[in-house]
Amino acid sequence: MPDPSLLETFPTPTDAPFVIEHVAEEFTSVCPKTGHPDFGVVTLRYQPRAASDPASRGCIELKSLKLYYQSFRNEGIFYEAVTNRIRDDLVKTMNPAWLQVITDWRGRGGIRSTIRADHGPVPAQFQGR
Amino acid sequence: MPDPSLLETFPTPTDAPFVIEHVAEEFTSVCPKTGHPDFGVVTLRYQPRAASDPASRGCIELKSLKLYYQSFRNEGIFYEAVTNRIRDDLVKTMNPAWLQVITDWRGRGGIRSTIRADHGPVPAQFQGR
Amino acid sequence: MPDPSLLETFPTPTDAPFVIEHVAEEFTSVCPKTGHPDFGVVTLRYQPRAASDPASRGCIELKSLKLYYQSFRNEGIFYEAVTNRIRDDLVKTMNPAWLQVITDWRGRGGIRSTIRADHGPVPAQFQGR
C-alpha cells in the first residue's frame, strides 16, 4: 500500500529559484470497483524552497520517488484519490514553494482521463499543462 | 435518446481544488439532415466544488458518463446542439465550480469541426484548447 | 442489420490489372456479449477481374459500400464474424480476382485487435499489412 515513509530528500543546492519535473511513465494501481489494473503517467513539478530558507525540507530523491510510486502497485484506489494522495504526501515531505501533480490514465471503456492537483502558487505557465 | 438520468456522481474527495478531464474518443450520433452517422471526440474538463461546499453535488462517475454518451448513438442532433446539451446536463448533475465541453468532429465533405462550450469561470489556461 | 443488398457495382474500366483500396475509418457495431459499441477501421483491397472477363461483376460503388458498412451500426456481432461477413458479401457481389478485408479495432480492456481475411490469390506484397 502507498507508503510515504519511502520518500527521501536531499538539500536543495542553491538559493536561486529553479523548477524540477519528474515524469514517471510506468505507474500502475488497481481500480477498487472492478479489481482491474489501471495504468498511467505521473508528472510531478515543483520549486524547492531556497537553500537558506529554514522552512525548506529539500528536493525529492529520485530512487525513493520510484519506490514510493511502486508502493501503489496493488492498492485499490480511484484516479482522483491517487492524485490527491501523491500531492499531499510530497507536500508533507518537501514543504516546497509550490508543487503540481498531474496523472494521465490510459483509457477504460474508450475514455482517457487526466487529473491535475496543485499546491501553493503554481506559476501560470505550468497551469493547464 | 440522450438520457441524463444515466449520470451518477460520487462525493469529491477533498477540499483542495483540482481539475478532472475525461476524453471520450468514441462518440457517435446521427446527422439530423442526412441521416448519416457523425463521429467525434468529446473532452470534458471541470473543477468539482470543495467537499465541504454544501452546493457541491460531487464528481461524475466514469462508467455512467460512458453510458450517457452512448445514449446519443441513434439520436439525430447537430454538432452545436450535442455540445450545449452535454454541457447543460453535466452542469445540472454536478453543479461544478466550472466546466468545459469540447467536441471534435471528423470531417464531413472535407471540413473538420470543433465546438467549445464553457460554464462558469474556466481558467485562462484551459480556454481555447 | 448487415444488408448486402445495399451493395452496388460499376463495370471495371479496363482489362489492365489494377488494385483498389478503400479505408473506412468510421465503422461501428455492437459487442453481442456486453452490448457496448465497438469502433474500428475497415480496409478493403481487391483486384477486379478484367473488363473482358465474362466472370467479372465489376467494382464496388463507393457510396453503396458506405451504406452497407452503416448497416452494421446496431448489429451485435463479434470482430471475427464482422470480418468474415464483409469478405463473403463483397466476394459474392463482385467476384473479384482476389480480395482482402482487414479490420482494426480500438482497444477494449487495454487490448487492440486486428483481423485479416483473404479471398483468392492475394499478392505477397499485400499480405500481412
Add this chain to the structure above:
Amino acid sequence: MPDPSLLETFPTPTDAPFVIEHVAEEFTSVCPKTGHPDFGVVTLRYQPRAASDPASRGCIELKSLKLYYQSFRNEGIFYEAVTNRIRDDLVKTMNPAWLQVITDWRGRGGIRSTIRADHGPVPAQFQGR
C-alpha cells in the same frame, strides 16, 4: 467566382456563449500572376451572438460553407485577398460576436505562408494560433 450568396445560416441554439471552428482542408484557388493553382487549409473560428440578441444572424450552415469555398476554385486571387474576402463575406452573413479566418498555404518556391485576419474582440487564447 467567389459567391457569398451561397452562404446560409441557422439560428444559434442558445444564449450561452460558445465557439465554433471549421477547418476546411481542401481549399484551392488560382494564382493571378502565374495561373498555377494554389492549395491551402482555411480555418474559421467564431462566436455567434446570443440567440436572444436581435443583432444575431445565426451560425453558418456547414454545407453552404463548403459550396462557398468551392466557388473560389477557378478564381485568380492572392493569398491576402482570399483571407480578407472570406472574413468580410462571413462577417456580413453572420454578424458574429467575433470571427477569425486563418489560411495556411502549401509552399510555392519553398516558402509556406499563413495569413490571419480577425474581426471583433477575438479572445487572447485564439490569437496567433
Add this chain to the structure above:
Amino acid sequence: MPDPSLLETFPTPTDAPFVIEHVAEEFTSVCPKTGHPDFGVVTLRYQPRAASDPASRGCIELKSLKLYYQSFRNEGIFYEAVTNRIRDDLVKTMNPAWLQVITDWRGRGGIRSTIRADHGPVPAQFQGR
C-alpha cells in the same frame, strides 16, 4: 502467478483461413533479479484451424486473455521466460495452425528489448515484425 486455466476459447466461425492479432499494451510483471516491475506490450498473432478440422480447439476469448495476462502481475519472471510461457500456454489451449508472440519491453538502464517466439509455419509476412 501465471494461470493458463483462465484461458477460454470459442469455436472459430469459418473454414476460410484468417489471421487474428491482439495487442495488449498494459502488460506488467516483476524482474526476478531486482524486484522492480517490468512493463511491456504483448502482441499475439495466430491463425485458428479451420472450423471443420477436428484438431481445432478454436479462438481465444478476449476477456479471458486479458485475465490471463493480468495473472503475471506479481510474478518474478524474465523477459525470455514470459514470452516462451505465453506461447506455450496459448498453443496448448488453442492448437492453432500457427502462432506468434512478440513482447516489447520499455527500457531498463537505457536498453529496450523485444522477444519474438513462433510456433508452427508463421507466414513470411509476419516474421520479423
Add this chain to the structure above:
Amino acid sequence: MPDPSLLETFPTPTDAPFVIEHVAEEFTSVCPKTGHPDFGVVTLRYQPRAASDPASRGCIELKSLKLYYQSFRNEGIFYEAVTNRIRDDLVKTMNPAWLQVITDWRGRGGIRSTIRADHGPVPAQFQGR
C-alpha cells in the same frame, strides 16, 4: 480536360538502370456524380529504357508533368479512370521499361481510397507500396 499533348520528355542520361519517382501532392479533379471536387496525391514511378535502346522515348520533363496533371482540374472523372488514364498517357509518351501510378484520395464520406495501376515488370520491392 486531360491533355497528354502537354507531356514533354528529355533523353535518359545513361544506360545504367535507375528509377525515378515523382509525388504530386496537389492533384484535384471533379467527381462526375456529385460535381464536388476530389483531392489526391499522385505517385509516379518508372524506369526509363537505356539511352542506347532505340525503343526509348526518354524521361518525363517535370514541369510538363505538372501542367498535364493540372489539366484534370475541372474534369469530371472517377478515381479508377484517373489512375488508368495517367498510366496509359505516360506509357504512350515514354515507352518506359516499367511504370507504376498510385493515386491516394482524401476521404469522401469517411472512406479514403488508393488505386494502384502498373505497366510492365514492376519490381517486387515497389509493388503494394
Add this chain to the structure above:
Amino acid sequence: MPDPSLLETFPTPTDAPFVIEHVAEEFTSVCPKTGHPDFGVVTLRYQPRAASDPASRGCIELKSLKLYYQSFRNEGIFYEAVTNRIRDDLVKTMNPAWLQVITDWRGRGGIRSTIRADHGPVPAQFQGR
C-alpha cells in the same frame, strides 16, 4: 551577396489589421569561420500598416522575397548577423506595424540554434514561438 534591392512590395489590400507569415524552409548561407554551408528555416511574420496609412509601404512580394533569400547563398555570415540583417532590410522595405524574424538552424557539432529578432510591438501570442 545579400541584396535588399531585390525586394519588391505590393499595396496592402485593406485597412483591417491582419498578419502575414512566410516560412522559407530552404535557406542557406556559409559559415565565415569554417567555410562550410549553413542550412536553416527563416520565418517572417508581420502586420502591414493599414492601406490608408500614408506611412505604409505595403506587403512583401513573395517571389522577390525568395530571390532576396537566395542572395545569401554564398555569403559568409554568422547566424546572428543573418537574422538581424533580414529584419533590418525588411523593416526598411515595408515599414510595417510590427515584424518578426526567426531563424532555425540545423545542428553543427550536435547543437541546433534558433535566433529571434523583433521590430515594433510584436503581439504577445507571437513572442517566443
Add this chain to the structure above:
Amino acid sequence: MPDPSLLETFPTPTDAPFVIEHVAEEFTSVCPKTGHPDFGVVTLRYQPRAASDPASRGCIELKSLKLYYQSFRNEGIFYEAVTNRIRDDLVKTMNPAWLQVITDWRGRGGIRSTIRADHGPVPAQFQGR
C-alpha cells in the same frame, strides 16, 4: 571536469534586442551515486545586452560552448547541480540581459526529468517551456 575557462564570447552585433537559443542534444555526464552515465538535452536561451551597453560581455561562441559541455563528460554530478552550474558559468561569462537553462534527461528507472533554471527577467513566453 566542467571547465568554464573554455567559454569564449564575441561582441553582440546590434543594439536591437534579440534572443538566441542553442539546443545541445548530446550532453552526457555521470551519476555520482551509481557511476552510470546520464544523457540529456541542454537548452540555453538568452538575450545579450545591447552592443552599446558597457556592461555587455557579448554572445557565447558556439564551438566554445560545445567544448564546455563536453568537459562534463566524465564528471560525477547530479541533474540539479549540472543545471545550476551551467547557468552560473554562462551568466558570469556573458552578463546577459536574461538567461535560461533547461536540461531534459532521458529516463532512469522509468522516470524522465526536466530541470529549469532562470537568471534575470526571462520573458513570460519562454517560462515553462
Add this chain to the structure above:
Amino acid sequence: MPDPSLLETFPTPTDAPFVIEHVAEEFTSVCPKTGHPDFGVVTLRYQPRAASDPASRGCIELKSLKLYYQSFRNEGIFYEAVTNRIRDDLVKTMNPAWLQVITDWRGRGGIRSTIRADHGPVPAQFQGR
C-alpha cells in the same frame, strides 16, 4: 576501453527457436580523428542456440551488456570498428545461431550514418532493417 570480459550469459530457457533484440539508445564513444564524442544507438538481434545444443553458450545478460557498452565511453574508435568489434565480442561470448549488430550514429557535419554487420544465417526479414 572496450572490455568483453564484462559480458555474462545465462542459459537459454528453451529448445524452441526465438529471437532476442536489445536496443541501446545511449551509446557513446570518441572519434579517434577529432577527439569529439560520437553518439549512437546500438541494436543487437540474435537467436540463441537451442538449450539442448552442446555448442550453446546461452543468452547475454542485460546488465552485463550495458556495462560492456559503457566500456567504449572514452575509447577513440571509428563507426565501422565499433560495429565489427561488438559483433565479434558477442559472437565469441554466446556462439549464437545467428547475430546482427546495427549502429545508428547521430549526424556529424550534416551526415547521419548506419553500419550493419551480420554473423551467420540472419533471416531475410531482419536484413536491411
Add this chain to the structure above:
Amino acid sequence: MPDPSLLETFPTPTDAPFVIEHVAEEFTSVCPKTGHPDFGVVTLRYQPRAASDPASRGCIELKSLKLYYQSFRNEGIFYEAVTNRIRDDLVKTMNPAWLQVITDWRGRGGIRSTIRADHGPVPAQFQGR
C-alpha cells in the same frame, strides 16, 4: 563544380561483409533550367569489398564525402544527372561489392522527386527503399 578528386578512402577493417549507409541531409545544387537552387537528401549505401580482396579500394572517408557533396553547391545539374554522377564517382573511387545512391528532392511546383541508382548486386532488402 563536382570534384571527385576530393574523395578519400580508408582500408576496410575486416573480411566479414558489412554494410555502410551515409545520409546527407543538406545537399544543394542548382536547377540548370531556372537557376533556382534545389535541395535534397542524398543516401549512400554500399558494401566494401573484403579487406583481403586485392580489388578492394576501401571505404569512403566521411569528411571527404561531405566536401565532395559540397562541390555541387553552385553546379547547374538535373536530379537524374546528380544521382548518376554520384554513383559513378563513388564506384570509381571505392570499387565496392555493391553500391546504391538515392536522392530525395524537396518539392518544386508541388512535386517531390526521388531518384534511385544502383551498382552491382544490391541485396533485395535494400532495393526500393
